[in-house]
Amino acid sequence: MKTTDTIPEGVAGDGPEPAPAATAPEREGSRSAPAAEKGEGQVLNVFSHGMLILWAFMVVIPLLWAVMSSFKTDKAIFTEPWSLPDKLHFENWSRAWTEAHMSDYFLNTVMVVGGSLAGTLLLGSMAAYVLARFEFPGNRFIYFLFIGGMSFPVILALVPLFYVLQNMSMLNTLHGLILVYIAYSLPFTVFFLTAFFRTLPSSVAEAAFVDGASHTRTFFQVMLPMAKPGLISVGIFNFLGQWNQYLLPTVLNTDPERKVLSQGLVQLAVSQGYKGDYSGLMAGLVMAMLPVLAAYIIFQRQVVAGLTAGAVK
């Protein structure tokens, strides 16, 4: 039924499809337009709806399969991978949470992302504000220096970065990771927020300044609150990027005590793979998946707006 729903209304006045056309709302005069499209349209409809539904399945099924597997016994995962679990084996989840250290990985990730997200937003908006609204020698140069970072392949800098952190005794520490996350998030953040601060009206800032507020005070009490929508967008973007970061922690943070989620999961996959604890591993995967998926479903609009705002003119 999905495949036919647009046809009755679609080609009004096109032969033997009388009733639905009459009930369609008569809003405009241009109703008679695309005749002769029916045959083609129908094939196209079946095909394209089919493709849409197929892709939706292809996205959802691996995720459902993971959720299902996380409640099964190891034996059931292998012998009947596509059947429902016989009962909900919650022990997989508790095993993953405690024995496989998922709780630690979660805590580490929350701390790292919390720190670096706050730092990124604060430092990024400070730099962007100055670059967007003040004329000074070197303004353009610094701006392009920041933006250039977007096209650098991170992997090239990893070896020297490793030694920079080692020399500062920040290798395998959470604060070291936080600072690196901030540094690598700055290019996009500055790029995005500079454009955003340019769009804000300057009269408000000037009024505040005339009233005797210092530049710093104007920024924190007037401009930053006005920039809230931009901060939310870029904040979501950075949150997802930093929460899901894999490459940087893999190289810079090898202390098993301080692993973040993504590297912890890979570690889990290796060790549980030897032990044959696939159900525990699946539980770990689903545990890591659910919070972001849930957050996305709840804040769907903001996430989408945040992620696409930078790229659409």
Add this chain to the structure above:
Amino acid sequence: MQHGKYRFIAGFLVVPLALYALFVIWPFIQAIFYSFTNWTGLSPEFKMIGLDNYSRMLEDDVFWKALQHSLVFAVVLPLVTIGLALFFAFMINVGGRRRKGAAVTGVRGSGFYKIVYFFPQVLSIAIVALLFKFAYNPSDGAINSALKAVGLGSIQPEWLGDPDLALICVMVVLVWSTVGFFVVLFSAGMASIPRDFYEAALLDGANRFTTFFRITLPLLWDTVQSGWIYMGILALGAESFAVVHIMTVGPSGGGPDYSTIVLPLYVYQKAFGPGQAAYATTIGVALLLVTLLFAAVVMRLGRRERLEF
């Protein structure tokens, strides 16, 4: 506004710039410098050896394999991903006809599709890679079991273990995880195209193909182009590293007989493997050049008159 202006500017820029210079710019400059040395990464000593690393690289078979795979990634992945995403986004936004009294709308359920397609985008690439690694498992993975279940038990590919299939398997995962982002991105772009354009085209009797190629695509061109560059950088960079590193077998990833090795993974293997840090940065420089070249080519090919509306 002049009073204390420069002090304020300096105060606001110093911390972000210092962090950025220390952790991003400086390592990059160092990396390029190291590519002209024989530094092992194990001891602090090294000496300048000119272009030796580069000539070694040109004779390195694995490097050529990695380069070839990375180029395939950079061409095929954007093509497939953006093609699929354009098709889905067009269906979702313009594909429906004459519902709700508007000339063009999305097909029914378009809001639902947009939400679901985006799921993989919020998941860590590590999670996605692990998930598919199990699905691909030849003896008891979900895909081969599914094939058995529908009576195709005779077809049991080795997937990631098969040198001919492994690279495709990895690419499928990257497509799976990124299409949704572009669907949403293009949807946002399509939403800003004025509806009257479509109404006028419909009055002239345009079908969906014409509508797409004559109206949607040209007006969306800027977004498509920046999406193309974004996807290419992703396919050359960290995402492809993560997928290959996690999914494919071998001492530290790279697949059977280096069948899935890509440039970033090769940099990583050399850098943190057998004490060839300088050589690793040389390959890294090659990767940087490929990335910049890719961006330049896309911008050049994509150049056309800007359409204003």
